[in-house]
Amino acid sequence: MIVAANFKMHKTRKETKEYLKKLKSINFEDIKVRVFPPFTALFEDELIGAQNGYPAINGAYTGEIGLEQLKEFNINKILIGHSERRNILNESQEFIAKKFEFFKKENFEIIYCIGEPLEIRKKGIKEVIKYLKTQLIGIDLNYQKLIIAYEPVWAIGTGVSASIEEIKETHYEIRKLTNRPILYGGSVKLNNIEEILKVENVDGVLVGSASLDVKTFKQMIQIAKEIKK
Numbered sequence: 001m002i003v004a005a006n007f008k009m010h011k012t013r014k015e016t017k018e019y020l021k022k023l024k025s026i027n028f029e030d031i032k033v034r035v036f037p038p039f040t041a042l043f044e045d046e047l048i049g050a051q052n053g054y055p056a057i058n059g060a061y062t063g064e065i066g067l068e069q070l071k072e073f074n075i076n077k078i079l080i081g082h083s084e085r086r087n088i089l090n091e092s093q094e095f096i097a098k099k100f101e102f103f104k105k106e107n108f109e110i111i112y113c114i115g116e117p118l119e120i121r122k123k124g125i126k127e128v129i130k131y132l133k134t135q136l137i138g139i140d141l142n143y144q145k146l147i148i149a150y151e152p153v154w155a156i157g158t159g160v161s162a163s164i165e166e167i168k169e170t171h172y173e174i175r176k177l178t179n180r181p182i183l184y185g186g187s188v189k190l191n192n193i194e195e196i197l198k199v200e201n202v203d204g205v206l207v208g209s210a211s212l213d214v215k216t217f218k219q220m221i222q223i224a225k226e227i228k229k
């Protein structure tokens with residue numbers, strides 16, 4: 001089971017260090033915990049991964065960071081394909097697949113995000129899967145360090161998570177495509193994490209806003225420990 005925190009553009013370096021210190025006061029047992037802070041808060045720690053990275057060692061890519069900068073902190077985990085990068089930063093599937101290939105060659109653990117917008121969800125599960133498959137073009141679904149994160153765009157940051165039935169049917173369909181872990185993300189909170197984690201083919205969660213409070217995130221890990229999948 002995996003419980004991951006995506007800070008997005010929240011927290012400073014100092015705050016992230018304090019957060020990690022508090023987080024580590026509990027025993028994670030067999031739960032894999034991951035924390036993705038902003039670039040300026042990266043430091044060497046087995047829990048920490050990068051929210052993004054440019055697919056090059058270094059070079060003339062203003063505003064980006066590459067492998068050289070990530071390696072300075074021994075970062076070997078990365079988020080790729082998050083909907084905020086697809087939709088706000090206009091990352092194309094071709095570019096996302098290029099990133100995937102680059103970081104796969106570098107043996108990174110990759111949390112690869114996919115998710116449909118509301119207009120697609122309204123058309124039903126067949127259309128959802130058709131859409132999700134377009135977000136998997138060029139992605140090696142057998143990569144041993146791949147973790148899929150299914151995050152319906154309409155559930156991210158809205159406070160309205162997908163229903164248990166929607167999560168169940170979508171993870172079931174994604175499972176047919178890969179045997180790698182599948183996380184659910186999108187308004188995971190303390191009051192819904194337990195039922196979400198209990199759904200078949202849900203191997204963990206990727207938490208945004210609710211992860212910002214360390215006490216809450218620790219409670220989420222405790223709940224995951226009790227479920228023991």
Ligand SMILES: O=C[C@H](O)COP(=O)(O)O
Nearest residue numbers: 006156157186187208209
């Ligand atoms: O990466 C995390 C997701 O975008 C979920 O964010 P959220 O928990 O704030 O909805």
